[in-house]
Amino acid sequence: MKWLSDEKLNHLRTVVSEPDFSATKYTFVKELGRGGMGVVCLAEDRELDRLVAIKVLNTPDITEDLRNRMIREAQIIARLEHPGIVPVHDVGTLPDGRIFYAMKYVRGNRLDEYAAQNVSLRDRLRKFQSVCDAVAFAHAHGVIHRDLKPQNIMIGSFGEVLVLDWGVAKLVDREDRTYSSDGIYSHSGDTVEGTVIGTQNYMSPEQARGEIDQLDERADIYSLGAVLSFLLKDQPKVSKAAQAITSKAMATAKENRYTSASDLSADIARLLDAEPVSAYRENAIERTSRWVGKNRFLVLLVLAYLLMRIFLIFTSRR
Amino acid sequence: MSKPLIGVILGAVLGAIDGLTAWFTPAVRDQLFGIVFGSTIKGIIAGVAIGFFAKKFHSLPIGILFGVIVGAILAWLVAFMQGGYYFQIILPGTLVGLIVGFATQKYGTPAEATSQ
Amino acid sequence: MDPDTDIGGPAHRFPATNHSAIINARSDDSSVRRRAFDTILASYWKPAYKYIRLKWHADNEDAKDLTQGFFASAFEKNYFATYDARKASFQTFLRTCLDAFVANERKAGRRLKRGGDMDHLDFAAAEQELAAHASSTLSPEDYFYREWVRWMFTLAVDAFRQRCEESGRAVHFQLFERYDLSDDEVSYASLAKDFGLDTTTVNNYLAAARRDFRRIVLEKLREITATDEEFRTEARSLLGIEC
Numbered sequence: 001m002k003w004l005s006d007e008k009l010n011h012l013r014t015v016v017s018e019p020d021f022s023a024t025k026y027t028f029v030k031e032l033g034r035g036g037m038g039v040v041c042l043a044e045d046r047e048l049d050r051l052v053a054i055k056v057l058n059t060p061d062i063t064e065d066l067r068n069r070m071i072r073e074a075q076i077i078a079r080l081e082h083p084g085i086v087p088v089h090d091v092g093t094l095p096d097g098r099i100f101y102a103m104k105y106v107r108g109n110r111l112d113e114y115a116a117q118n119v120s121l122r123d124r125l126r127k128f129q130s131v132c133d134a135v136a137f138a139h140a141h142g143v144i145h146r147d148l149k150p151q152n153i154m155i156g157s158f159g160e161v162l163v164l165d166w167g168v169a170k171l172v173d174r175e176d177r178t179y180s181s182d183g184i185y186s187h188s189g190d191t192v193e194g195t196v197i198g199t200q201n202y203m204s205p206e207q208a209r210g211e212i213d214q215l216d217e218r219a220d221i222y223s224l225g226a227v228l229s230f231l232l233k234d235q236p237k238v239s240k241a242a243q244a245i246t247s248k249a250m251a252t253a254k255e256n257r258y259t260s261a262s263d264l265s266a267d268i269a270r271l272l273d274a275e276p277v278s279a280y281r282e283n284a285i286e287r288t289s290r291w292v293g294k295n296r297f298l299v300l301l302v303l304a305y306l307l308m309r310i311f312l313i314f315t316s317r318r
Numbered sequence: 319m320s321k322p323l324i325g326v327i328l329g330a331v332l333g334a335i336d337g338l339t340a341w342f343t344p345a346v347r348d349q350l351f352g353i354v355f356g357s358t359i360k361g362i363i364a365g366v367a368i369g370f371f372a373k374k375f376h377s378l379p380i381g382i383l384f385g386v387i388v389g390a391i392l393a394w395l396v397a398f399m400q401g402g403y404y405f406q407i408i409l410p411g412t413l414v415g416l417i418v419g420f421a422t423q424k425y426g427t428p429a430e431a432t433s434q
Numbered sequence: 435m436d437p438d439t440d441i442g443g444p445a446h447r448f449p450a451t452n453h454s455a456i457i458n459a460r461s462d463d464s465s466v467r468r469r470a471f472d473t474i475l476a477s478y479w480k481p482a483y484k485y486i487r488l489k490w491h492a493d494n495e496d497a498k499d500l501t502q503g504f505f506a507s508a509f510e511k512n513y514f515a516t517y518d519a520r521k522a523s524f525q526t527f528l529r530t531c532l533d534a535f536v537a538n539e540r541k542a543g544r545r546l547k548r549g550g551d552m553d554h555l556d557f558a559a560a561e562q563e564l565a566a567h568a569s570s571t572l573s574p575e576d577y578f579y580r581e582w583v584r585w586m587f588t589l590a591v592d593a594f595r596q597r598c599e600e601s602g603r604a605v606h607f608q609l610f611e612r613y614d615l616s617d618d619e620v621s622y623a624s625l626a627k628d629f630g631l632d633t634t635t636v637n638n639y640l641a642a643a644r645r646d647f648r649r650i651v652l653e654k655l656r657e658i659t660a661t662d663e664e665f666r667t668e669a670r671s672l673l674g675i676e677c
Contacts, residue, residue, distance in 0.1 A: 001588050003563050008615060012587050015614055016648040017673040022641035058670060096645050298424070301417045305332070308413060312406050313342040 019056040023095045026054060026102065038098075042105060045089075052089060053105040055165075056098050070099045077101075077166045080141055084134025086154070086162045106164070107157045112150035115231055121238070124231040125272055130161035132224060132265035138163075139217045139261055146215065148223035149202040150230055202226040205252055217261065218254040224264060225249025225257070241271055244280035321426035325369025326362055328421050332414045333361020339410075360396060360411070364388050365418050372422035381423035382416055389415015453653075456524055456660040459514045471509045475552070476589065477658050478525070479505065481581035482532055483560050489574035490536050494561050502552045504535045519660045523668060529578050583672060590651045591615065594643075597650070605629065609636060610643040 004012070019041060021028050026043040029051070033040045038058040045052050057070060074091035081087070090102035109117075111131075115124065131153055135145060145152075145166060152165040204222035206214055229246045232238050245267050251257045258264040267277045274294035276282055282290065292299050337357030340346050346353060368385045375381065393411020397404045458470035479501055486497040508514060508531065517527050572580060598607035609629065612620055622633045622640075629636070655672060659665040 001559075001592050002615070003567070004584055004588055004591070004615075005567075008617075009584050009587060011614065012591075012647075013583075013673055015644050016651055018644075020641055020645050020648075022638060022645075058673070095641075096648055298417070298421060301413075301420060305410065305413045305417060309335075309339050309410060312410065313339060316343055316406060 017058065019054070019098065019100065020094055020096050021054075024092060024100075026052070043102070045102070051105045052102045054100050054102050056094065056100045058098065067093065067099060074099075074101050076141075076143060080138055080143060082134055082137040084130055084161055084163055085138060085166075086164050103164075104162075106154045106162050108155050108160075110151050111153035111155060111227070112230070114155045115150065121232075121235050122272065124235070125242075125268055127155060127161050128224075128228055128231055129265050129268045129272070131163060131227065132261045132268065134161070134163045135220055135224060136261035136265060138166075139220065144215060144217055145220050145223070146207070147199055147202075148220055148227060149199045150227055151199075153227070204254070206254065216254075218257050218259070221249050221257045221261060221264060222251075222254070224261060239271075240286075241277045241280040241282075245271065245277060248279040319426055320369075321372040321422045321428075322366060322369030324426040325365035325367075325372065325418055325422045327365070328418050329361035329363070329365020329368070329414070330358050331361070332417060333358040333364075336361065336410055336414060356396065360392050361414060361418075364392050364411075364415055365422075368415065368418045369422045369426075372419075372426070373428075376423070376428065378420070378423045382419040385415040385417070385419020385422070386412055387415070389413070389418070453656045454660055455657045456514060456517060459512070467509075471505070473657050474508075474514070474528075475505050475555075477586065477654070478528060478582065479552075479555050480560050480585045481578055482528075483557060484564055484581050485529065485532065485574060485578040486536060487564055488577060489533075490540075492536075494557070498557045500536055500539060501557075502555075503539065504532055505552065507535060517660065519664045523664060524658060524660060525579065525582055525668075529575065586654055586672065587651065590647065590654050593654070594647050594650050597646070598643075606639050606643045606646070609639050610647065613640055614644070 017039065018031075019028065019039065021043060025047045026045055029042040029044055031039060032042050032053060038056050041054045041056065043052055043054045044050075071091055074088055077085075078088035078091070086106060087104045088101050089104065092100055092102075094100055111127070114127070131148075135148065138145065143166070145163065147165060148163070152163065154162045154164055156162060200208070202223045204215075204219040207219055225246050225248075228249060232242060232246065245264070248256070249258055249264055258267070263278070267279055270277045274290055276287070276290070334354055334357065337350075337354030340350055340353040340357075364385075367388050368381070371384050372381050375384075390408060390412040392415075393408040394404070396411070397407040400407065455470040455473035458466050459474065461467050461470065482504065483497055483501045486492050486500050487494065490497075490500075492500060513531050514527075517524060521527075522530075594610070595607050598604055609625060612618070612625060612628075622636045625631075626633045626636045631639075651672070652669060655668055656665055659668055
């Protein structure tokens with residue numbers, strides 16, 4: 001038997017992991033990235049003559065039950081029609097049995113790349129608010145992301161914000177059983193010990209403990225807080241209110257976090273409008289300072305008026 | 319709070335302050351009550367006019383300009399009736415008009431919201 | 435099927451499968467056990483030999499004896515019965531057993547009795563490969579893994595060739611060999627010309643060949659993993675999905 005060089009071996013490993021689109025309407029263009037769940041490729045949809053991103057789930061041996069669950073999950077995510085959630089165009093099975101999702105191909109930068117540019121604090125907060133709105137929408141439809149992080153958020157070429165990679169999303173169905181695309185199935189109330197899903201720096205404490213069956217929307221709130229913390233890192237003049245919002249979102253005990261992504265988004269909106277936020281109780285000086293900051297021009301006008309008045313008083317005395 | 323109301327309140331307050339500064343002019347100190355009253359009324363009239371203008375027209379520069387004009391005209395009328403102190407009356411009056419013009423454009427509920 | 439055990443649920447219980455040589459190595463049926471050991475031997479003898487040569491600095495004769503002695507002992511004393519998939523992968527477990535065996539043999543200073551029925555193993559070829567390609571910056575453990583992956587793919591290529599020949603699809607294998615195994619740069623157009631096919635057919639044959647090859651790689655892997663969980667983990671690692 002012929003000896004396989006390292007180069008040939010690596011090539012063969014790539015060959016067997018590369019998705020086979022031969023029986024589909026897609027043509028493989030290039031690999032975009034790889035992760036624990038699978039590989040994401042750029043492909044051409046020959047029928048619609050457009051580029052799409054295809055995620056191929058790399059489960060080497062798929063049972064009928066798992067296939068059906070994954071397709072069901074893709075269907076539910078496909079029904080999440082929101083400008084901040086990357087739309088799923090298609091779901092299917094490759095000839096080698098692997099499940100794939102075809103999604104909108106987003107041209108732009110990941111949030112971590114975006115943040116590395118010279119972006120103002122206000123713009124960062126606005127983008128973050130868009131992320132919260134998208135996540136809130138998903139939560140309202142029973143979908144938890146479970147792997148929110150800057151690398152899974154895209155800023156499109158028109159400045160739009162899209163949340164990607166719902167591959168480890170958890171769905172809660174009516175019978176209160178939980179399904180997830182990683183094939184870990186359990187009844188609600190069981191703890192699947194040691195099964196850790198998510199990315200370390202952004203996962204909630206309960207996720208890190210492997211309590212995947214105890215996760216609810218607040219796990220995503222924690223991750224959103226971690227994303228916010230990332231965006232605020234090294235920024236000058238981060239107010240106490242902003243820090244308080246981050247701390248509340250990232251509270252260790254989930255009871256102490258925001259109860260919904262909408263609440264978090266609302267506090268960010270208040271922060272942007274120089275309004276008091278729910279996460280932080282101002283003292284009188286801070287409240288006055290904030291009001292003055294918000295109404296700077298009016299305050300300057302009134303001060304100018306008073307100065308002018310004082311000037312006139314002095315000149316008339318002379 | 320509606321824009322005309324903001325105009326009235328701000329116009330009244332600034333008008334009253336304006337009037338009170340007459341205390342620093344000993345020659346007119348004994349007429350202080352009348353001055354304050356008149357100045358407050360002037361402020362209210364200016365505030366109403368500017369506030370209703372802001373309710374109809376949403377433009378910060380034009381609102382400020384309108385406020386300046388109204389403030390200046392009313393202040394000139396007062397100075398004319400006084401027969402003097404034109405500079406000391408028109409300048410602060412114009413500035414009050416500017417402030418009220420700015421505030422009514424920036425704050426207060428727009429007409430569409432109040433009519434619902 | 436109970437889903438809690440089907441997909442490597444919390445208990446990590448071994449599924450009732452006859453694909454796995456690891457499971458079959460514990461069978462009460464001696465012929466099943468023998469076949470299972472032959473599968474394990476076929477998959478591991480070469481990386482084991484190279485590993486002993488490099489890590490234990492054994493000369494080629496000693497390494498040959500130790501390799502054969504290890505597998506013979508493993509069969510006679512049923513080492514693999516103690517394997518627990520919850521603790522480590524099978525190839526890690528085997529390597530650990532191998533280290534313990536070699537250490538014991540060295541300590542005892544015994545002259546090894548070679549295990550029977552392993553004359554078909556081509557140690558000479560293994561030695562030639564080692565001589566030609568020995569330099570590696572990898573640790574012994576990573577080297578063992580790398581050589582195991584290399585050998586797995588080599589066996590898969592050979593199995594693929596045999597299947598293609600048996601099923602009358604020799605052209606599929608030849609295209610695969612020219613495009614994916616050869617060092618020459620070839621294009622679909624040049625292959626189409628050489629084989630008297632059109633490029634679409636070449637594309638389809640190659641896609642089918644790669645699909646079949648992938649299936650064979652995964653079959654081979656299934657044979658030497660004990661649980662679905664282990665199989666998935668090793669598949670991800672083997673296919674270079676998780677680095």
